[in-house]
Amino acid sequence: MNELTEAILIEIEQRKDYLNGAAVETVYFGGGTPSLLPEVQLERILEKIFTFFPGKKTEITLEANPDDLNEKKINHWKSMGIDRLSLGIQSFQQEILKAYNRAHSADEAKKAIELGRKGGFEKFSIDLIYGFPHPDHHLWKKDLEEALRQDPGHISAYALTVEPKTVLGNWTKKGKFTPAEEDFTAEQFEWLQEQTDKAGYVQYEISNFGKPNQFAVHNTSYWKGIPYLGLGPSAHSFNGVERGFNPSSNPAYVKMLLSGSSPFQVDPMDRTDQFNEEILTGLRTIWGIDLDDLLHRYQVDLRTIKSTTIHKLEKEGWLLAQGNHLSLSRRGKLLADTIALELFI
Incomplete structure (x- = not known):
């Protein structure tokens, strides 16, 4: 078995009492590329969660990149009880995807939603990024038009941020890429608000737009201060009293759990x-x-x-x-x- 999966299984058991017996009603596989995990490993993790946190789950979400999807995977995920896909589409425009160094194409972005629907998924979220520098807004307007035509029911949209040690970060440092001005990005945000509203989507959180009854149940818990347990590298947790986090390094996380110690660190908050x-x-x-x-x-x-x-x-x-x-x-x-x-x- 993959060592990271083995470490996660150990952590589930190790931290079974973190929520003080509170029911776990939602599960979210994300913060990386969980769709790359072999189905058997994903299934083992989900089984362990149900063993230590039994009860009905109102929502089980899996983050996936469009290029990771195929009919076999989708059918397997559905059979496990996963009922919501969060697709990291980012853009439907080929030139933007190339600039973001994304592995999928614009056609694969559209096909991902089609594959999910054919596989029986009814709940989707798609991620979009606005604020790509351009002389005008027509690329963003085309992106949003396509997203609303696909009508996933939920859209998460984030302003482009240039992080160091990424392709865009290196390009910016070398003068090959110039981020958009704040006013340009703000105009795209306002267009996003206007068009999603017209299409019947509710901006229930700054970056999240959902049709009624299609808000992300899991993420809403974060924003409402409901306790949650995070497992795996970089995961954060909150039990109503204290917050904490795991190290971001996969090797460090795995080493600590396989040696019998806990990677979880409390983040003091007064x-x-x-x-x-x-x-x-x-x-x-x-x-x-x-x-x-x-x-x-x-x-x-x-x-x-x-x-x-x-x-x-x-x-x-x-x-x-x-x-x-x-x-x-x-x-x-x-x-x-x-x-x-x-x-x-």
Whole structure:
């Protein structure tokens, strides 16, 4: 058996009590390329999860790259109980995929959705990236038009970020690639909001757009502060009291578990950290922040200590304040992190 899979199986058993007996209702295979795992290894992991966390699962998602998909794999995933595919499409434009150094083609991106549907999958999410530098917006408009024509039910869209030690990072360093201006990217975000809204999608989180009843159940738990257990390299966890993470290095993660130790490290957070994180994540969602709930749990009343800030943001049209509830306006979603920072204690 693959050593990484063996290590994950050990960690499942090792951390079976992390959630203090709370039910595990969703499973998400992601944060890498789980679709590359042989089906037998994926099946072993899922079986172990059901052994230590029994009960009905409302959603089991698998991240997959379009070039990894074939009929046999899809049928096997479906037979295991996986019922939602998250497809890393990024773009339907060949020139953009080439720039991103993606292995799949524009045709494979479309075929991935078709293969999934033929295999009986009814729940999909597709990832798109906007903000690719270009003289105008027509490439992004074509991407979004194709995405909505495919009508996956859920779209996750992220602004292009150039990371060091990537192809784009190296090109940028050498002057071969110039990232788009902020205003250009913001215009594409606003077009995304407008077109998804017209197509019946709800922007229930800054980067996530779903049709009613097709929101990602698993990811929504993160944003609502519901405890979750993360397993594998780089995985993060939260049990309602503390947060923690595993090392990002696969060899380090495997070595620790196969030698009998735990790779999990606690990330200390005091009450102020926890409060501010709830502001940050809550504002990103359609549900916003319940001020009465925060007052009850933290004994902090934002209406009192941040009244001037709230009034200013509301007057400028960035923030919506209704009774005990704060949420971002459509315009405010352009500056979510900045607004959250103004409300931090």
